[in-house]
Amino acid sequence: MEDQSFTISLKCLFCDCPLEGDIDKEYSSGDMLKCQNCEELNDYDALMDVAADEGDSLVANYANSEIDKMLKKHFK
Numbered sequence: 001m002e003d004q005s006f007t008i009s010l011k012c013l014f015c016d017c018p019l020e021g022d023i024d025k026e027y028s029s030g031d032m033l034k035c036q037n038c039e040e041l042n043d044y045d046a047l048m049d050v051a052a053d054e055g056d057s058l059v060a061n062y063a064n065s066e067i068d069k070m071l072k073k074h075f076k
C-alpha cells in the first residue's frame, strides 16, 4: 500500500481560523493554545479530539474513493 499522508490542521474552536502554535514549544494534554485571531484559549485535549475526528474522516474518504476506483476497474 502506498504511503499517504494527511495534513490535519488545528483550528480555533471559537472562530475556526487555523491556529499557529509555537513551533519551539511542545504542547501536551492540559495546555491551552491561544488563538492569534480571536484571542480565545483553546483546550489542547479538545483540539486533539477534533483533529482525530477530522483525520478519521479523511482516511475514510480516501479509502472509499480507492475502493470505488478498484470496483470500477474490475466491473466495467
Ligand SMILES: [Zn+2]
Pocket: 012, 013, 014, 015, 016, 017, 035, 036, 037, 038, 039, 040
Ligand atoms: Zn479564534
